[in-house]
Amino acid sequence: MTTLRSDDGYLTLINTFTVDADHAEELLEILDRATTEVLQQQPGFVSANLHLSDDRTRVANYAQWRSRADYEAVFANPAVTDHMRQAAAIAESFDPIVYALRHVHP
């Protein structure tokens, strides 16, 4: 279970992948495996939440990191960048945006 609170100070990454609908399940599986095998073990990992759009042409990862430094550090890990390359090869495009969570209702 993932919890969202505006006072937790986490960095939120929403990465939206555009994908051919026929490859959506494969992309989900790659991202799921990358999370289990590599990302979860990185310092400052809080959560990853993988979503599939209704039309199966988008996969979104809503991820939380303890801090910006923890998030940025993962890119120095070759195991992480290997998995990112695998995901990028299946996706048509991806758009990682870094956010702060400002308001939570209720």
Next chain:
Amino acid sequence: MTTLRSDDGYLTLINTFTVDADHAEELLEILDRATTEVLQQQPGFVSANLHLSDDRTRVANYAQWRSRADYEAVFANPAVTDHMRQAAAIAESFDPIVYALRHVHP
């Protein structure tokens, strides 16, 4: 506090607004007020979570609805569509995507 679970059966809406950085706070305020005054009172509303990007050019709403029928019903409410028009007038664009949550880590 919002909780994400892959077995809750909720519909997830991720709506990403592109905005001039100088209007980002105003857009956040409009969305926050729309949630408090109107959306929270709608049947099937579960949560709305408003995010501001680092560069202040994107605002993302991560929202949960109990069911597709509940989500679709809100568009018939003039108070909801009024607030949507206000947000659309401030934003440069917006991209509402409907998802199912498939995997939650940890």
